[in-house]
Amino acid sequence: MSLRKNIAVSDSGFVFDPSSGESYSLNPIGTEIVKLLQQGRSNEDIIRDLTGKYDVDDATLERYYYDFIGMLKQFNLLENGE
């Protein structure tokens, strides 16, 4: 899973997709995930990281993580075919 190459992400959670001209805003944990995706980290890897850091059980985190990935897909921000 990785973010499409030309997507710009600022530290404050502002996202710009030059191919569509759309911009988006992320909440802090969303920003963190998108940055990790940019580095090409795997979903399992990212989930493990986050569970250690946030006050949340595995199941809840996984549930909302994949919902979030679903939104990124819906906005066409992820590489195709993954």
Add this chain to the structure above:
Amino acid sequence: MEKIAFERPFIKKLSAGMPSKFGMKTEIKPVTHIDDVAVEELIQKYGSPLFVISEKTMRETYQEAYRAFSTRYPKVQFAWSYKTNYLDAVCRVFHQEGSWAEVVSGFEFDKALANGIPGNKILFNGPDKPEEYLKKAIEQKAYIHIDHFDELYTLKQLAATLKTRPRVAIRVNMDVGIYPKWDRFGFNYENGEAWDALNRIMISESFELEGLHAHIGTYMMTTEAYGIAAAKLADLATGLERKYGHVIKYIDMGGGFASKNTLKGAYLPGTDTAPSFDEYAEAITSALINSGIKPENLPMLILETGRALIDDAGYLLGTVIANKRLSSGYRSTIVDVGVNLLFTSFWYEHQISPARPTTQHTEETAVFGPLCMNIDVIRESMVFPLLKTGDRFVISRIGAYNMTQWMQFITLRPNVVMIDPESKVHLIREKESLETIRQQERIPGHLQAKKQ
């Protein structure tokens, strides 16, 4: 290491130059406490969903309404509209404040009596007053507001049998310049039917004609309509003075003041558009004072205000069951409060607030109840923070009509608590159980045998 509080990850598309419908940013304010009692504590103790009524807000609202009228008119009397919320504890707060009772059925009539209201402080309205209850109302000296000619003649017969003169008023319907016109109830003003009814009452000598009543509609956004209605009733009163030398005791303007809820499809929020009690009072009392009624004969002004007195005092607390994406990708939030408990979600865009502070990150979402029915929609669309399963929320301004029109459907009715002015919590209606429902059922003998 201390762990960081979790909020679900979220991305929102930014659409340039698209302010919200009201041209401002929607700021999400949590409702963590009601009258100093923590929402979370209330749910821990009494379950979710939970209806909460603030006695303090009830009393303050009543006093504000009473002040608006009593500072403009010599004789003012409120009568609590039972159908709006007839939980006994609620009725008794208004009765303690000085309200009479306004009832529209035999059941409500008995409830008012059981709440210690004497017959001569009960107004009996509505198109369906069974003979048994008309009799009771006559004996208890209640004010019977006649709705149609058939009732007038039934009453006349009863008066003869009981050898008393029932105390009556007539309900008058009229054109007050609003649509839809409520002309189903009572006698029409414009076509002369109301004047006709008054003449028949005066000539028959079977009745004590005590008053005139109108209820022009509900959630009335214009005060002028009330001015017109008051002027028309005053005109009938002047006619009676002139023709019969008869002075009526009261003019009853009914209910109908808007609460601060936002109607579905309204462009501006109800908090901005609902007239104040002062504005309604100004319209009604000036019409009466400037009418042809002689100053020494000015009748008592009765108000049957319902929703505007209780809506703000009621809250419905609930819990998020799940978040779900619709096939379109649109977010939906499923909650444990359905339209079976929140009937008014068919009319209002209810305000729903999180019960804890959240970040200002929000997403548009639909809010669905737990019933397996497509109509179970609490909000079709609202901007809402990122609540997750188990999070609590508070729906505000739900005191009117929900605790009377609620349905036992799929789920049972939950607890209702009242918070008193000292912030003590009282259970005022216990939640239903399987037993509550089964008590009413009877199983025929041939269905009772146990299966082999």
